[in-house]
Amino acid sequence: MSMSAKIKYILNIRNIKITDFAKQIGTSQSNFSNKLKRDNFTEKELREIAEALNCDYDAVFTLRDTGQKV
Numbered sequence: 001m002s003m004s005a006k007i008k009y010i011l012n013i014r015n016i017k018i019t020d021f022a023k024q025i026g027t028s029q030s031n032f033s034n035k036l037k038r039d040n041f042t043e044k045e046l047r048e049i050a051e052a053l054n055c056d057y058d059a060v061f062t063l064r065d066t067g068q069k070v
Contacts, residue, residue, distance in 0.1 A: 003046065004039040010053050025052050 001009075011021055022032035025048060035041060041049070043059060050057035061070045 002039045003041055004036045007036065007049060007053075010055060014053060016053075021052070025049065 011018065016024075018033060018036070019029045022029045025032070035045075046059075047057050062068070063070065
């Protein structure tokens with residue numbers, strides 16, 4: 001699942017409209033919608049979005065052969 005799909009899913013769960021959420025995080029609806037379309041978020045933005053959505057964001061790499069998380 002793409003990061004944009006995850007964000008849209010959480011917005012839906014939280015019953016938050018994209019327009020309202022964009023205002024909440026201090027950006028325009030068109031800018032946020034474009035980022036969703038391009039699935040183009042920095043890790044800093046993802047952490048800010050997670051905070052605004054009352055979520056934890058954990059970026060990890062998991063080695064496929066050992067299951068080790070890095």
